[in-house]
Amino acid sequence: MEEANSSEISVSDRKEGQQEASLPLPAAFLEFLSENGLDPAVYSMAASIPRYIRLKPGMESHVAEIERELKCCLEKVSWLPGFYAIPPEIQIAGSKAYQQGKIYGIDAASGAAILALDVRPGDHVLDLCAAPGAKLCMLADILGNTGSLTGVDVAKHRLAACRTMLQKYSLGDRTRLFVADGTSFSLLPVDSVLQRIEGSTVLEDNGRLVGVPKCVVLCPSVDDEASTSGYDKLSLMMKCMQVLVDAECTHDGSIKHIQKFEFWGWKTLDRRVLDAERIDNLFDLQVPLSFLLLTWWVDP
Numbered sequence: 001m002e003e004a005n006s007s008e009i010s011v012s013d014r015k016e017g018q019q020e021a022s023l024p025l026p027a028a029f030l031e032f033l034s035e036n037g038l039d040p041a042v043y044s045m046a047a048s049i050p051r052y053i054r055l056k057p058g059m060e061s062h063v064a065e066i067e068r069e070l071k072c073c074l075e076k077v078s079w080l081p082g083f084y085a086i087p088p089e090i091q092i093a094g095s096k097a098y099q100q101g102k103i104y105g106i107d108a109a110s111g112a113a114i115l116a117l118d119v120r121p122g123d124h125v126l127d128l129c130a131a132p133g134a135k136l137c138m139l140a141d142i143l144g145n146t147g148s149l150t151g152v153d154v155a156k157h158r159l160a161a162c163r164t165m166l167q168k169y170s171l172g173d174r175t176r177l178f179v180a181d182g183t184s185f186s187l188l189p190v191d192s193v194l195q196r197i198e199g200s201t202v203l204e205d206n207g208r209l210v211g212v213p214k215c216v217v218l219c220p221s222v223d224d225e226a227s228t229s230g231y232d233k234l235s236l237m238m239k240c241m242q243v244l245v246d247a248e249c250t251h252d253g254s255i256k257h258i259q260k261f262e263f264w265g266w267k268t269l270d271r272r273v274l275d276a277e278r279i280d281n282l283f284d285l286q287v288p289l290s291f292l293l294l295t296w297w298v299d300p
């Protein structure tokens with residue numbers, strides 16, 4: 001039988017496919033998939049999509065022990081250091097390996113984003129939209145005791161979860177967290193602040209500031225300084241300044257996210273994913289953040 005071109009499948013055909021897939025996708029969503037040439041059958045592939053964990057650096061010798069505890073094989077992801085695929089049904093939250101901070105759950109796609117940033121020890125990294133913090137933890141691990149890491153999120157309660165996560169993985173001391181709007185965040189990296197302070201200021205090995213008044217560390221950058229010592233200037237990219245922006249996305253193309261509506265209730269999908277006002281709001285959120293980045297890249 002000839003394979004049907006997915007963009008030619010009608011909504012009613014898709015409803016048949018959907019019955020096969022046993023997922024009651026709402027009509028509006030099926031229509032959206034149809035308009036974009038997407039096959040609804042992908043949403044019934046939960047059983048074949050692995051989940052991923054990242055091993056905290058230094059825990060490599062514990063792989064066999066973690067496999068015994070989780071009762072599954074950890075399949076190394078060859079292109080993503082420290083990442084392992086596990087079967088999707090495996091729950092890690094109750095395991096000692098998770099509770100003791102040896103592993104954490106993080107999508108391979110998130111790991112790929114960090115890999116693409118090409119962060120090196122000594123870099124000054126700004127993570128805008130940082131909570132709940134999986135990428136922030138990975139960044140902190142890569143930086144170790146070098147450079148600096150600053151996490152920013154507009155949601156206080158989410159940033160609190162971020163703090164807890166950093167502490168769990170013993171990374172809390174080395175990361176500054178700010179509840180702030182990323183579109184107007186302008187604080188300098190810690191090193192830049194220190195360069196401005198004469199006298200006996202000391203930066204401890206673990207990156208904590210000693211002898212520096214809070215008002216100095218938290219002071220906003222002024223124009224002159226920002227052009228020579230921010231995270232954000234093109235010239236300083238060569239001096240290893242990195243910025244990650246991870247604003248909320250629409251989720252309309254995410255298989256795993258859409259599958260969660262099996263539990264949340266398919267009726268809420270309209271409101272949570274397809275609602276036009278929500279999409280507009282996301283657009284309004286993403287544009288200023290992207291614009292801010294663009295300004296940073298092009299400003300000499």
Ligand SMILES: C[S@@+](CC[C@H](N)C(=O)[O-])C[C@H]1O[C@@H](n2cnc3c(N)ncnc32)[C@H](O)[C@@H]1O
Nearest residue numbers: 129130132133134135153154155181182246248
């Ligand atoms: C997709 S989540 C980020 C996931 C995170 N990077 C991680 O790896 O765990 C998006 C985050 O953006 C935050 N956010 C939304 N608008 C923001 C803004 N204007 N400034 C800073 N953070 C914002 C939200 O509170 C939310 O925590």
